[in-house]
Every structure is written in C-alpha cells, then in structure tokens.
Amino acid sequence: MAEVVTFATSDQLLVVIDPVALRTDGESVRIAKDVLSAGAATKVCLPEGPEEFARALARRGSRRPVVVGDDRALLRAVSLLHRRRELAECVLSVVPVGAALSLAGSLGVPTGAVAAARAVLDGVERRLDLLVDDSDGVVLGALRIPPIRDPAGPAGRNGADGALGANGATAAGPGAGRSWLRTCQSLVRTLAPSRATSAAAPGPSRLRVEIDGTTLVDLDQPLEAVSVAPGATGVAEVEVRPASVGAEASPLLAEGRTVTVSGAHFRYRADGVVSGPVRTRTWVVREGAWGLTVPGAG
Template sequence: MTEVATSDQLLVVIDPVARRTDGESVRIAKDVLSAGAATKVCLPEGPEEFARVLQRRGSRRPVVIGDDRALVRAVSLLHRQRELAGCALSLVPVGGVLSLARSLGVPTGAVAAARAVLEGAERRLDLMVDESDGVVLGALRIPPLVWGPEDEEDTEAPGALSGAAFGSGHLWVRTCQSLVRTLVTARPARSPSPAAAPGPSRLRVEVDGVTLVDLGQPIDGLSVAPGEPGLAAVEVRPVSVGAEATPLFAEGRRVTVSGADFRYRADAAVSGPVRTRTWTVRKAAWGLTLP
C-alpha cells in the first residue's frame, strides 16, 4: 500500500443523492476533511456535472462523498478517460446502498471514513472490464436477485424533483408531489407477469476459453467475484434434480457468458438484457484509500 500525504489538496465531490439522503453525515465528513487538508468542495447536480468536475480536478486528489453508485460512476469516468492508473480515489460512504463500500474495507461512519481519507494509504485493486467499457468493482450475479429496497433506490418515481427544484414555489411543488403519491397509492397493484418470475437460465459460461457449463445444463445462478490477484472467482449453481447439485468453481482472467437474453447485477446496478458479455480482469487497475 502507498502512503497518502495529508498535505494533499482534496477535491471533495458530494453526490446529490448523499445530500438528499443524509445531509448531517455529509456536513460532518466535510468538516473533518476541511480541518485536515486543503479542500475544494463541489456540489454537482447531475451525472454530466459530476463528470466535468472530476475531469477538471487538476492535481487535487478526488474524494467522493456518496454511496456505491457514486463510487462506480467515478471509477467508470476515470477508466473511460484512461486516467485510473495515476489517480487514487477516496470515498466517504453516505447513502442507502453501501454494500460495495463495506466489502472493499471502507469505514461506513462519516468521521472514521473521513479520517481514513486523511490518514490512510492507497491500495491498488483489481477491476473487471467488459467489451463495452463497463466496469465491475466488486461482484456480479446472473440472474439478478428479486427486486429489493436497493433496486427501488436506483430509479426515482416519475415526476420526482431534486432539492434544487425547491424555490419560492415549494408549497405548490409539495402539493403536486402529494397528489402524485396519492394517485400512485390508489392504483390497484398489478399481478406480476409470469415472465418476470426468476427461473433457471441456460447459459454458456467460459473461463479463459474453457467451457465451465454449456447451454444444455440449466442453472439457478452464477456469480463472479474477485479471486486471487489478477483473477476472477466464478461459481455456477446448476439446477438440482433430487439431491442438491454441487456448485461448479473456476478461476481465470477472462469470463464469457452467452446464451438467451440475460440481465446481470454488477455492483449496485442491473444491466441488460444482452446475449453475450465478456469480462476481463485488470490487475491492480485502480487505487482506493483505505485505513
């Protein structure tokens, strides 16, 4: 791990979702960071502004205050700009989706995370990259799990307004929002479509060119997670008939999944449908400040 100098100038990028979700934690983190280093604080209102701020960081070390999705967004931008190798990121986790941050070893308390930014060290981590330049920092799963609270946070309700929309007419806006919520609540719940129910998949899974499972074997699920440095650990769960089926395991640098249209969950987002996708592990491709 590489030591991080506390004298660094910090570019503190505060994700808008974090500001709406937990303004108090954002304030605490900002105060701790400002007390320990020279900081420039930016408040982007959307993805495009987030990208511009990060691109114009200069020599400042970027610190993202936000949840897993904000971290993935920052890594994705730096990857597409081909600037990951020379840029160490820091994260202060704030928001409702923090499982990735926990798995990476980032403290989830605002004070502890901010102190880790100031006093921690850079650790180089592997990255999975697909053929469309998408990135995976942690794990991916196929098929995705049944929708849960984290998925509901991925998309705002139709007509939802950010904090920036509230001005002198905030009472009118709140009245409209209340009406929308009432109408949505009053709608009868639709029965789930049979096609939407999760079920076995028939996919070909290849690891470094060797077929681990083919289309003739239905599977209940597939997971790909970081393994040994430079490798991905692949687990396939075949459909059991009678006795419980034994999972299939493999490790490799390149994982290809193909077959009928499938969706996959990578970190905090669900993507697809696609018919084929290849992920390649890039060893020590990005840096994260950790305690």
C-alpha cells in the same frame, strides 16, 4: 493487493459531494466536509447532476479526488476515470454517505463519516483488481446472473394495483364508489396476479460459461445462477449453480482472467446495478487497475 502509499495532510483535495448524499444525510455530509477541511486544503464541489459530477472530476488538476456519496457515486467515479483512461494514475477516496454502502464497506472503507474522512487524510492506497467488460463497463465487486429480483416485484410497481385500498376503493374521493370503477378495479385485481406470478418465477437459464477459453458449462445444462467475484490477485472466482433435479446439485467452481457468458438474452446485476439484456458478455480481470484510500494498518 499491497498497501504501499501513504498520504500527507498537505495534499490538496477535491471533495465532490453527490447530490443524493446531500439530500439523504446532510448532517453526515457536513461532518465529513468539516473533518476534511480541518486536515487538508480542500476545494468542495456540489454538482447538481451527473454531467457536473463528470466535469468536476475531469477538472481536478493535481488535487486528489474525494467522493462523498453512496456506492453508485463511487461506481460512477471509477467508471468516469476508466473511460478517460485516468484510473491507473488516480488514487480515489470515498466517504460513504447514503443508503447503499455495502460495496464501499466490502472494499475496506469505513462506513462512518468521521472514520472515513480520517482515512482519506491518514490512510494508505490499496491497489484493487477491476473487471472490465467488452462494452467498457466496469465491475468493482461481484456480479450475478440472473440478477437478484426486486423484492417489490412487478405488482409493487403496478400503478393501478397500488392505488387500491384494503377494501378495493381508491383515494379518488366520492366518485370512487361508482359501480363502473369497482368493475375496473376488480378486473385489474383478477389480471395482476397471473402477470406477477409469471414474472416472479422464471425458469432455469441455459447459458454457456467459458473461463479463459475453456467451457465450464454449455447450453445443454440448465442453470440457476452464475456469480463472478474478485478472487486471488489477477483472477476472478466463478461459481455456477446447475438447476437441481431432486437432490441439490453441487456448484461448479473455477477461476481465471477472462469470463465469457453467452446464450439466450440475459440480465446481470453488478455493484447493485442491473444491466442487459445481452446475448454475450466477456469480463476481463485488470490486476491492480485502480487505487482506493483505506485506513492504514496502524
């Protein structure tokens, strides 16, 4: 992944500010906008939703796009440009603002607004590999099967259970003391733990994992997890963790350009987003498929 292209401050920038970033950290958005406007000719767009976000990128003309937002805004921009088949020719810049910034940071972008904005103005282009699946979805970082479970768990999303206070009363006011309501609440508390426990402790998965057409593990081997991440240029690194019996089983490691997972319906988490369920999914590595602005070596 060579860093070969530098940018001049005379470049015209299209600064697309994700509405979530504006609500989450308006001060960092203002700082980024001021730094960018002071160093280059900028056109600032404030889309109100995904449709306007897409239109702004589509109408960028010769301006270099700069996304001000979190990891999901970055993923949305790459996905849109990929679907328009404009990703290879477009160098994307990002100023990370928001709660989820780990993906941008792992790709080499500073997570501070000032440093990231300066990198947009004075940085270099880094060509990065991309995982593209058979539904035309993209993965910028790593993916995992099964997805990392929501810490809140099913019980944390249960409206009836969440309405209960420490003493079993609700915030419904004077009527909360009626016996029929207490009976219902008791029933909810009785049923909810068994539902949550069954959802939080799934058994091992049985999946077939193929690398470049060769089977790494088949359906007869129960698995704890599969992970796929960018490796050396042009290949993905795959780690399969068999379900342990007694002593912990050693992971199976492989690398290749094409990774296919199939078997029972499964979900997967990629770049912080859970997808599925699907019965089969194939990811292909596209070498140097997109360009991202990062700080220069100096």
